[in-house]
Structure formats: C-alpha cells, structure tokens
Amino acid sequence: MKGTPARIELHTHLEGSVTPARLLALSERHGRPELPAACLDGSGQAFAFAGFHGFLELYKRVTSVMRTPRDFHDLALDLAAQLRDDGVAYAEVSVSYGVLMVRGLDPGPVQAALAEAACEAQEQHGVTMRWLPDAVRQFGLDAAWRAWECAERAGRGQGVVGFGLGGDEVSGPAAAFAPLFAAVRAAGLGVSIHAGEVTSMGEAARDSIRQAIDACGAARIGHGLAAAGDPALLAELARRRVFVELCPRSNVATGALPSLSAHPLRAFLDAGVPCSLNTDDRTLFGLDLRGEYAAASAHLGLTPADETTMRAAAIAAAFDTVVATQPPSRAGD
Ligand SMILES: [Zn+2]
Secondary structure, three states: OOOOOOEEEEEEEOHHHOOHHHHHHHHHHOOOOOHHHHHEOOOOOOEOOOHHHHHHHHHHHHHOOOOOHHHHHHHHHHHHHHHHHOOEEEEEEEEEHHHHHHOOOOHHHHHHHHHHHHHHHHHHHOOEEEEEEEEEHHHOHHHHHHHHHHHHHHOHHHOEOEEEEEOOHHHOOHHHHHHHHHHHHHOOOEEEEEEOOOHHHOHHHHHHHHHHHHOOOOOEEEEOHHHHHOHHHHHHHHHOOOEEEEOHHHHHHOOOOOOHHHOOHHHHHHOOOOEEEOOEOOOOOOOOHHHHHHHHHHHOOOOHHHHHHHHHHHHHHOOOOOOOOOOOOOOOO
C-alpha cells in the first residue's frame, strides 16, 4: 500500500456489495433462514447464478432482506472495509431508491443511516463515501420522480451527490426521463445513467447512450460498451468530457461480453474518453477493484500510465468537489 496512490471508485452498488456473512445475518434478522442456500454456492463463501436472468433473480433475493435503516448501515460499513482493502479513498455508491420504494420502504430513514455510516467509515477506515440514489428504468417515470423527491430532500447534507438511472435498459429509452434529470441538474446534483451495457441491442444501445447524454444531460455513463463500435460517438464522448464508468469483469459476469479480452477498454483510452474501472456489483460477481485493475493489466494492456490517467479523470468526474486522494491505511500496513 505505501507509495500507492489512492483509488477512486464511481460505480459500485451498495446492494451488490453484500457479503455472504452479512446475507446470513440479514436473513436471520428477517426470519428468512432458507434464503442464503438459494443465493450461495456449495462453499457458502460465494454467490451463485447463471446468466443475466439468474443474476436478476439473485439480486431480487438478496435485496429482499435489506429492509431497515440498520440493515443499510451494516451494509455500508461492510462496503467501507472492502473499499479500504482496495485502496479506495473516495467512492460514490449507488443505492436503489427505486427498489426500496417498490417494496413499500421509505428511503428517508435509510439515507439518514447511510449518512451516519459514512461518518463512521471515514473514522474507522479512512474511506470517504458519497451516495448516488437511483431509479429503476422499468418502474417508469412516476416512480422515478418519487425516488428523486426523496433524494433531493436528503441532499448533499446527507452525502447525496447525484442521481442515477439503472435497471433494464431494454425496457425503454432514457429520453422519457429527460424532465426528471433536468430537475436533478437544476438542483446542482450529478447525473449518471447506465447505458450501452446491453450490446445485443445493436444500434439501439448506441442510441441509448446518445439519449442519456443529449436528452438527460448525463455527465457520466455506466458501462457504455456500445460506444466502442462507433468512432463518432467515442469522439463525441471525448470532446464533451462525458465520463464512462467501465466495469469489465461485471460485463463478463452478466454475459454482456463473452470474455474479458473482448472488453473494448483500449478503444475508450485511445479515443481519449475519460473513464476508469469499477466493480459494479462486487460481491455478487466475486470481484474487487484491486483485481479489476490487475485483470485489465494482464488481459487488456492497461499500463501504469493509463491508470494514472484514469485516476485523474475519475477525480475530475466525481460529483463531490472534495475528493480524498490519500489512500486509506490498511490493517497490517
Ligand atoms: Zn451498475
């Protein structure tokens, strides 16, 4: 760790960072002792799923026992420890208000617990955590507005620095959410939209990216894979300094890419698109950020100079102006 610059992570989902041990504890807490067996592999130490549909089922199961502010507080501190071990000094963490609300839960007390957890994460682990609530695309515009109203109420005072859109990209165009994201920008918060992840959509996946930046004013795109096949779109992302949150091993885990070597990382870097590496749903996929950079170095030609470029780009793309750049100290350092 010593002498290693701090990492920044801008695309990591709180729900997707649940550890097997925490899933056991939450399942006990909510009277669902049968749940872990349906989520974990034979070792009990890793999550198991097959294909994208299998992943969505797993996500539904694990989030079904994330119900109280205390649950989210515990998840946040677990993630802080993972980020510390990854050498991450600053992270923006997505929290699906859309999923909370469809379960009839109020994001308000949850966000208050997350704000408290962020203070503890700073003290205990030296990790700065900020929050990116998001809406779920297939739940529609009305639900997204309700989620945004909760996020706006919490505001920067509770560590909310932006608002996002996740969910099923195939379910509809981001342009439908344009008025909502105009409100997000007017409130001075950042916009990050998952787009161009489902490359099997073909031209529609590229159009999905264009809608996110043109109609919704996204400063950041989650995944953005589809842009790689379109030199004009890559050039536009570079010219407008739209940041792409790349998540290579997530793309392999969900089947968006057949293998890691198929990831178009070099196309983004060579076109000058600001980007960095991220874990997405880290524990569900069995990933960490340290391994993400190591894998990109081994299989995608990522150089130390590229990593320095990515770090500077991520600092510039963060939605908080105060980005911690000192690495957290790890136990044993
Ligand atoms: Zn994501």
